[in-house]
Amino acid sequence: MSTIGLAAQVEATATMRDRIEMLRRLKAAGVGLLTALTALTVLEGLLPATTAVAFATLVSRLDAVVSGDAAVAVTPLLLYLIVVLAGYALGVLREPLRYLAQTRIDGEHRARVAQLTSTSDTVGALERPEVQALIWQTRADPESFIEGTPGPGVLVQLELLGRLLAMVSAGVVLAAYAWWLVPVLVVAGLAAERLYSREAKRRRLVWRRSIAPGMHADVWANAIVSPSEGKEVRVFGLGDWAVGRIQHHLRLAFNPMWTHGRRTLASLWQPALILTVPLLAAYAGVALAAVRGAATVAVAAAVFAASTAVYQALTENPHFTVNTVHCMRAYEQLKVELAAPAPAERVAELPERPVIRFEHVGFQYAGTTRPVLDRIDLEIRPGELLGVVGLNGAGKSTLIRLLARLYEPTAGRLTADGLDLAGVPAEVWRRRLSVVFQDFVRYPLSVADNVALGNGGVPRDQAALTAAAEDAGLTGVLDRLPLGWDTPLSRSRTGGVDLSGGQWQQVVLARALYAVRTGAEILVLDEPTAHLDVRTEFEVFDRLAAHKGDATVVLISHRLSTVRQADRIVLLGDGRITESGRHDELIAHGGAYAEMFALQAERFRRGFDDRLEEGDVR
Template identity: 55%
Template sequence: MTSTTAAALKPPATPKAPEAPKSPAAAHPRIALLRILGPAGRGPLTAITGLALVKSLLPAATALIMAALVERAESHAPATVFAAELVPLLLFGLVLLAGHVIDAATGPLTYLARARIDGAHRARLARLAATTPTIEALERPDVQALIRLSRAEPENWTERTPADGALGQLRLLLGLTGLIGSCAVLAGYALWPIPLLLGPAAANQYLRNRQAHQFTRVWRASNPEWLHADVWKQAVLTPGTAVEQRVFGAEDWMLGRMMHHALIMFEPIWAMSVRLLRNEWTQFLLVATPLLILFGEVADRAAHGRSSVALETAVFAAGWSVFQTLGYSEDVRSVRAAADSLVAYDELCAALGPSATAASAEVPAPAPAPDDASDAAGLVRFEDVSFRYPGTERLVLDGLDLEIRQGELLALVGLNGAGKSTLIKLLSGLYLPTGGRITAGGRELGPAGIDAWREQISVVFQDFAKYHLPVRDNVALGRGRIPVDEDALAAAARDAGLDQLLTRLPDGWDTPLSRAVAGGVDLSGGQWQQVVLARALYAVHTGARLLVLDEPTAHLDVRTEFDVFHRLAAHKHDAGVVLISHRLSTVRQADRIVLLEDGRITETGDHDELLALGGRYAELFAIQAERFTRGYDDRVDPDQEETAPWAA
């Protein structure tokens, strides 16, 4: 075979995938840390810089003053020594006082700067997470890990906030001025001590930093075991699990699991600590050898009269300060840990996409309604929509077609796992379809117009949020971008059946819904559901055009649900209503019912039409009707006993 033929048969080389460019923080972490100093403010930052600069020069000043004291003592008679040393003594006292004053003044200034820098960082992170058009990326484990690392809330000694790193980097840079001052004092004696000390001091700093980095890496590698131990610790300490612990006698078992994971975590940490302790003698020799050489030579010259004791004193003090300046400090650890936080933030920006990054640059303003806002919710179409959750292969929705019409109460039914809640999240713009499209008023729903669309829609999710806030705030959050409308609050409470509960609460609308708050109360599942339903109806009373309810009355008894349903039906002409409910006896009054199975609409019509069809809906309705006649209560939490006086 000729070389030409061999070359022709040889498969083409696979081109290397281009490496992802490093984030600014990863490429230049120290510069990135200095750039975030701005929010500290010019005044505090200038004061911190000036104080740190003066403090860095104190070791060199101390060496010179001590030399002056010794020189005065050598050159004067005993009777006049005190008078001769008075000025150097005063200067020495001023240096000591300056050190204490600087430490006292730096503390509050540093606290203020840290609060501002970290506050600005956390605000950027919060806006970044809150302004992502969808929640798909936020649910990914890698994104959650980046959020935890970049949120500037240290959970152990290996973590630092961006402010810790930025201020630490500033102090390290200013410390170089003190190093130059100490070297200048040494140069007054001779030049050779400078390289003699700087080389070992720099090597000692490098070794210390490397050991600290190795120890931190081992600690962080043990974090999964720490997280496991923390889960069991919280289970032991949390009141919510205390009941089952005592009933099942699981206390010892839980404590055993916690200790098991803690021991696994600390085994490599203990081993690393032993190795580091065994290597301490190398750092000792690295520091002691050059100092002994310098001190021995200077002492010998002073003993033989070739130099003064005063100069010897200055060299001793300046030589030791070189190692102190280049020694390991908390600032070094802070810089490294905080740089990790900034790198995580940059990676988070890339993971969440440019739209969220741009939106996080400024506080989002209320989105203006489109020109045709009155028709935005007039007709919503799902056109051949498919969807699978990120990281999975199973299609939750598969070629689904559906129309949602204005002025209609549409009921969506189906077995668990049929895709009902997923359909609601797509309708809310929390996810984008992986196939097909969704249009509202003729416009396709996408990231660009999602804010305007959400101004027109109000949703009650099955796993709704319980805010530990007063009732008024819990309801008003349904339309958080406008001033609170008291009339709309009252109307929403009435429509949700919440007004009767308000009369029994200690402070009515101002009652906090948490026992952890002074004067607060807790609610049953059904009462919380009324609060959340009022939240959604408040949005309708203040302009929303489509009301979407995912099991909004699952915690209520049948009679209460029937009353609430009638109130909801009254709003269908003001706002179209989409209702998911597992109770077919209630949704029978809907204008149209669609049955969702295996990610598709399999049956559609009103209640009578679907019964006449004799299909799956009719079968499910017959099963539920039989259970109801036997006296079953199908609430999610049938235990509705009230324990508080205000709920009687």
């Protein structure tokens, strides 16, 4: 379903199914808190009628007060004060409990979204703009008055119980005077509520059009405060320009809201008229009856209070409800978008150290016609070091993402000892893998945490951490850090430091090697030494070859001098494998690989250093 199609559904009035789902989400508040809130809601629902009766009783004693018998009014006055104070106390007690319940409900919703987006089988869907828009809509993290969270709307459903009690009890008071007042006021209240709901839905439609510019504004707002992007913002003098872009996108987002707000203010007379006319008629009728002696002043006072209570009971906050329905439906659509296709076969166990094959595998991104990979046939043998090389855009990183099951092939299949991996749960397969991506993540955690994340599902093994650090050449960096393994790798953390690109690469390589030492069988390295000089790179791969054990290593590198140590090398070109063999065999073949190797060798002889950057602990 398209995002536009979802918008049409979201703006519909909340259905019974939506109401039931909102009531289900009340359990996130907790049994004790929910019980307390329900009790307070019931008491508040009975309060309007109780107040009307107490006030009428007090008024009925005023004649005696005028006659000099003030003692007669003491008891009704005390009862009325008790009711008023009880109403105040209920409100004081209810607000913090309501806030706590809302926080728990919103927190549970955010946890659902985080769980869904972080555990989806592939990342392909996350790269689509419509999915990012759904995440933005369902995140329950409002940054402006036009956004909201599920909590208030969910709690409104509980409050409907209190409002129903208030309307019924206040209706009983009204019916004691004139039964016909009840349907008149109820119909008027429902008509006004209908207008309010329509206005809220129109507001949400306008808000929908603000999503894209709001997301664009977020990008530049985050860039301004980010230490990483902040360097370029300052060096290139982009501050004013970035602020201008933020303002531009915010105007695109909010100007329609201002226009809609002015139109809404101009049309407020409609619900006001619908509410005021029958209410004034009821007031005038009972007042006239009191003047003529057909009704007492006490009855008139009760009717005044009860009439107002009926209107208040009918006024559900549509903004909260529509916000909640919007979040829940966006979340449901997000589940559909991120759901993995049901496998034809599920297996309980994978073979140990299998032969992995790409069988006529093709892949192309959604919305494109040109395949990135086209009928790839590749065998990865247990225990071998396989080098994958090719020009930029040849499909090397896409090949790795397919191997890690972050993408699913659009043609062909991947197998392990003949078993189709499409039938294996992605999380089961990934337990066998350890991957160093070219665009690796620099977590603002300690060195130990950064390395141990290579296998967060097992208890931390300090011996394995130390061995992985030695294999990755990280020991020298650790010796210079102020807190050693406990040093936070971020200037924004107390006692933290920043590392150079090469040092970070050693940390991430240690992360992958730690996974191998704690159970991973396949090590995938996508440009793992691009930030290292040639000597350090040679040392790292010498240690890797010596300590990889039985692990299978798939190595992608732009430096052909690195992959020459591989047991086998494949060259990708135009989405296909164009050459395959050992380094000496490919050189003797005199093809594209030999030409690329000769070109790089000549550049190195001229002193060219192709490290992406240099530096040290700073």
